[in-house]
Amino acid sequence: MFTGIIEEKGVVTRVETTADAARLTVRGPLAVQGARHGDSISVSGVCLTVVEQSDEGFTADVMRQTLSMSTLAALCEGSAVNLERAALVGDRLGGHIVQGHVDGTGTVLSVEPGEAWRVLRFSLSPELAPLVVDKGSIAIDGVSLTVSSISEPAEARQWFEVSLIPETLEATTLGSLEVGDAVNLETDILARHVERMLALNHLAVNADVTTAATTAAGSKA
Incomplete structure (x- = not known):
């Protein structure tokens, strides 16, 4: 488990690839x-x-599945990456619970600069859109952030925005993002559990309705 508080910006020094996997060597002393x-x-x-x-x-x-679901496949020698060691029991949870299990990727749609901050807008796939809520937590390239704005459900293109303070811009790779860049997204684990429970409950209700209808039809026969 991680907290989304980046400890260091590392640099990829070597990438070895095979047909279905890759081996990364990363420089990150801390x-x-x-x-x-x-x-x-x-x-x-x-x-x-x-x-x-x-x-x-x-x-x-x-592994291949990780490469297909994340931006790691695009890494090359010299690429900067965000690094965080696994959290220890008893540590302060400065960000939110981050598992390191990427749900998918998003693309930078816009970068709005401020005097000392930036607002970044990212695309959201239809599968991830229901899991992102206004003022909720999301991990972008491993960085724990708060969603500052989201698209309306009826909009054809789903998106969300985050506001980045100077510390985040300096201490992570997010400060170098430009329009069109891809990022790894991990939604809040609590949102994923709720979605799963609602989906299973919906299936159970439908099964009960089907059973009741079948029983009623049999009784009439």
């Missing part, structure tokens, strides 16, 4: 402090397992 083989580190919002580590960084494997 992120590997105390890390051991098998530990989890969030790389731009994706939970990866350390398979090798040194004083300067670590190496992790990325």
Whole structure:
């Protein structure tokens, strides 16, 4: 589990690819402090397992499904990434509960600069749109943020906005985002659980209605 509070901006130093996987080597001295083989580190919002580590960084494997659902497939030597070590029991939860299980990607639609801040608008897929709420939490490339505005349900193109303070712009890769860039999105786990429960409840109600109708028809016969 992570909190969405980025500890360090790392740099990809090597990418090895195969037919269905990739191996990333990342330089991030702070992120590997105390890390051991098998530990989890969030790389731009994706939970990866350390398979090798040194004083300067670590190496992790990325499976095909993860590559297809995230922006990690586009990483190359020199790419900047957000790094966060797994949270420890007893740590303060400065952001929100982030699992490192990316739900999908979004695209930067607009960047509105302010005197010391920026408002970024991102696209939302139809599948993720119901899980994003105004003033709710969302992780963008592993960064815990609060949704400041969302599109109306009737709009053809779904989107949401976040406001970035100077600290976030400086300490994470979000400060370098431009229109058209893709990002990893992880919606709030509580929203996902609620959606799942409502879907199952809807199925149960439909099953009960079908059973009742079948029973009634049989009685009349």
